[in-house]
Amino acid sequence: MCIAKSDGSLAAAPPADKPQQQQSSQAKPSSSKRLLALACLLLLIAVITIVILLGLLASRSCDNGASESDGLQSRRSPKSLTRAVYLDESGKACQHQDIRLPKSLLPISYQLLVRPVLPSQGQKTSVNFGRVKMMLNCSRPTDAIIFHVGAGIRISDLTVTAAQRLDEVSRQRCPSLDLLYIRVSRQCTTGELLNVSLSFEREIEGDKLDGFYMAKYKDKNRALRYMASTHMEPPEMKATFDLEVIRDWRYKSLFNMPLARTVPDTRCSHLTNQSGCHRDIFQTSVVMSTYLVAYAVLPMDYVSLQKVVKTSRGSIQVGIWAPSSSQNQLDFAMSVTEKVLPYFEDLFNLSYPLPKLDMIGVPQFAAGAMENWGLIIYRFSTLLYDPNYTTTIDKQTIAEVISHEIAHQWFGNIVTMKWWDELWLNEAFAVFTQYIGVDAFKPGWSMMDRCYVEFVASALQTDSLLHSHPIIVPGLSDPNEIESMFDDISYFKGSALIRMLDAVIGRRTLKRGLIIYLNRFPCRNAASSDLFAAFSEVRWIRFLENRTYGS
């Protein structure tokens, strides 16, 4: 290397281990000195060039705001996108730049009243009118009330009250995050209860298949029928839900919970040729996540197969719903349910906590099915079995989907992941246990032998792609990133991991770990670390057992 001399010229530094060579070079004639200086200059230029190149590489790494290992993670995960600045309707930056809600206000209960108007009621457009009252607990002083409001929902009559009414100071709506940000005149105090009430109105659309949406089908007389059902979001901040549905007399409604009573209502009488409509009032739900809330408004053409399913812990009213033209296609779904539901109760040593479980087949649905607590919604093709037309492989698929959704009543509904970055806690376990459930239903189908073909191979294939990502992706906040988590990695790689775990620690230990995990967090949220802690605990318990009994 080169060092600077006191006069500012450059000279070659002697290797520390060769002081004699420096003395030798100083004894050479002046031409040799010039050559040495030239060589040193060239060496300096080379070193400077290398330093500049290294600097450029380093600065590119800094541009990504991450170390090399972080850069690798960002290439392999949905976090690779630079964080966007979310804007409100007027183009200003949103005051809350995260789809996750702050925990300064925690919901306790929601009271929801809806009055859907469908096309068959003589209207050109379909609209859902409603009013919601949210009770919130102030866990940290704040003057900001933030909650999700879906696209296309018009808000009116918003009031915030504590002991007295709080004046609204400002309001900001951020469509890209589906957020409404309200600032009120004073901060709440810790432990104070706030009531937020508002009216809402939204067209019931048939093309987006989310929120409360409409679907249509032709009945056995080829007449067009309309129905509407839900497909909701997100997981954290559980609360109870009360629902009242004001409906046309030609419809019936379903909710997560059983119907408490029906009373006459005059609110939509001007829309019908008949006298008035009805208000269905449902029982208060258990504490649950918002994404599990579901209700459906069905034409009277819908029929159900009803059965009281006995379990070792009690009984559950099961209903399978479909249009009357499919009335003869409900038995298979019932036979799967009456076997798998009690089986899972025993397997997880934890009761199904609701008094009923309804399953509805709908004409159009964004997913194969959705595990709403007590009101599972399916596509027709994943619920209805016609012995004359359904293929054997489709019959097996129906059994798998039903088993998957019932497994979710524990993995997801009773114990919910804290956030979407740990989606595998819901989906991977539902996939793996769907095989266990169908295996119990039809041992002859050798379901556990099919795992490798049906999900391990899919996981390997997707995981070999550049856009693959870890099973857990911490810090997801962008709605598009969350959407991307619903893929083969969360579902199939996660379940392949559980299958490996099953093989390594054994079914007995796996089962005991899951029992600890599920029974420790009922109606609460949990993280992967809680699951691993449960497995570790079982290993420790088994170690003690082995030492005690000498087995």
Ligand SMILES: [Zn+2]
């Ligand atoms: Zn699922």
